[in-house]
Amino acid sequence: MWILEQCRREWKEQGKDYSHEQLIRMAQDVDKAAENNTETLPLFNPDDTRFANPVSMLQEVMSSIGMTSVNLTDTHKDARIVWTIYQSLAHRYGEVFRMLQELTPWKIEKLCIIGGGARNSYLNRLTERETGVPVCTGSTEATALGNILLQAQVK
Numbered sequence: 001m002w003i004l005e006q007c008r009r010e011w012k013e014q015g016k017d018y019s020h021e022q023l024i025r026m027a028q029d030v031d032k033a034a035e036n037n038t039e040t041l042p043l044f045n046p047d048d049t050r051f052a053n054p055v056s057m058l059q060e061v062m063s064s065i066g067m068t069s070v071n072l073t074d075t076h077k078d079a080r081i082v083w084t085i086y087q088s089l090a091h092r093y094g095e096v097f098r099m100l101q102e103l104t105p106w107k108i109e110k111l112c113i114i115g116g117g118a119r120n121s122y123l124n125r126l127t128e129r130e131t132g133v134p135v136c137t138g139s140t141e142a143t144a145l146g147n148i149l150l151q152a153q154v155k
Contacts, residue, residue, distance in 0.1 A: 001117060003046055004085045006057035011078065023082050024122045030083035041080065042066060043088040061085065086123055094130030114138040 004023065011018055018026070034041065044064040054060040061067075061081055101108050110133050113124055118137035128135045 001089075001120075003051050003057060003061065003089075004082070007061065007081060007085065010056060010058045016074075016078065018078070020120070024120070026079035027083040027086050027122060030079050041084060041087070043084060043091050046085075046088050046092050086126060090123060090126035090130045093127050094132075097131040097133075108133060110134045110136055112136045112138055 008018060008023070030041075042065040044061065048064070050060055050064065051057070058081065061084065065084055067077070067080070097108070097111065111127065111131055113127070113135055114137070117123065118139070124135045124137065
């Protein structure tokens with residue numbers, strides 16, 4: 001979600017303060033438009049080091065998918081960027097899931113999402129599609145609680 005949050009920060013600096021709910025609706029609108037269109041929208045590898053801390057995450061995402069010269073309205077361009085980020089994350093989750101499945105001697109039958117990502121039902125549905133297993137969600141505070149427990153253990 002780092003990539004999306006950095007793009008969101010840049011949009012806010014441009015005067016476009018998109019909520020998480022708006023970002024999801026924007027991506028869903030691109031989904032609907034894609035149903036009636038044969039155009040294939042490109043994806044990128046969110047684990048690529050170019051996304052670690054670029055000067056402009058928006059420019060890096062657009063460059064990675066060849067979108068720098070796309071002639072779209074700002075809102076439509078932003079929606080395609082959001083859609084691409086969500087789809088790319090889910091696709092990568094699927095790739096990593098399959099690698100993990102190959103390493104384990106048992107079949108992974110579900111994937112549990114915890115922390116802030118547990119609230120994103122859109123990304124969770126995409127993750128189900130990409131992994132082929134049900135996604136369950138846990139505590140949105142689980143990441144913070146785990147961090148506290150690890151810090152307490154170190155001290």
